Amino acid sequence: MYLVADISVEICAAKNCKLCTQYCPEANTILYSDEMGKDKGFKYGSAYVAVDRCKGCAQCVWVCDNMAKNNAIKMIMIDQLPKAALTDNITYGEKSTTAVLASPVVG
């Protein structure tokens, strides 16, 4: 098993800083969804991680803790995530993306 980044929607959707999307070294990995936060009643959308692309470097954790000071991202063993975003289930829209969350571990 290996670590991947996990973003707390509750914290992220209250802040809307989007810094992690700009500092992740991997392309198309930390994405932004308006629905993810607003559907839960928050003011903004939330960032989320396409876990099949995450290499577990934790750079986003440093950026969220030290630059944004939001502490919204934690590294979690992939089998500890009940549901997560995977590239195949992500749809791009005009200004946001939508992800259907699924179990990240097969079998």
Next chain:
Amino acid sequence: MSLDYVKFTPGFEKFMPKEYRDMVDHGPFGKKVTVSQMGSFKEVLEEHPMCAGCAMTLFIRLAMIAFPNPEDTITVGTAGCGRLAISQAAVPFVYGNYGDQNGVASGLSRGLRLRFGDKPKDVVVMAGDGGTADIGFQQVVHSWFRHERFTTIMLDNEVYGNTGGQESGMTNRGAVLKMAPLGKKFDKMDMVSLAKLAGCAYVATVVPNNPRRVESVIKKAVLIAREVGSTYIQAYTSCNIEYAIPTDKVMEDAKTVENDRYAFSEYVSDEAKEYLAERYGYKEYLPKPAAAAAALPGKA
């Protein structure tokens, strides 16, 4: 070399991989995208074998977003880590043999001008410090002296990271590396001064811990290279493997190095300032009202 190459061949759309379909429908081609929109559009860079947490990868990702017209851009690279990511993007990539990337780019840039006339086709060289300052040094400096109109970007990780950690011309004096156990005995090469001396129209040093600045610097360099002359960007992109930087501290290291020896600097020639202001509406380079008045005859 146009928007046509990012279209589906009729009848084949349903057979294309999801990543390709996303890129055609929601990629940056033909649109203006910025770093503040990152995470909401499909990027041209795809999965690549670069190490986890590599600052060079982040810089390349930002560069791909900053290209003013990705559909009219060709990247040129050479041996080194960077090409592992640069070649995994939906932007045509030419692999120069080690050291000759600026020679290849010179011919490419001239050929594109002959073929397409005034229609801008951008050539961007992205190579490491070894490819630019050591092995490719002669071709790099000669292309600058000839004022070849393309952009050269040095991905400066201050080491030969791909081959086990030998010192390069851009390694700092005293740095001890796996394959340089006694420490480097010479100073880091001052490529920025060399670029200015050779007549580059735009020279900048940048660290990727400020994405908006990286975007701005690359946009300016590519635009200036369309008509004015050679442009050069030197970017600090640490090697977290050879310098043993924990991956979650890569941005902290970038900040420390920026404060220590890699402060942001930007040189824009007068001709380039005038070009950016007149052609692309850069307000910061418009003549100041007072200066303009002073330049009028009889008021000096």
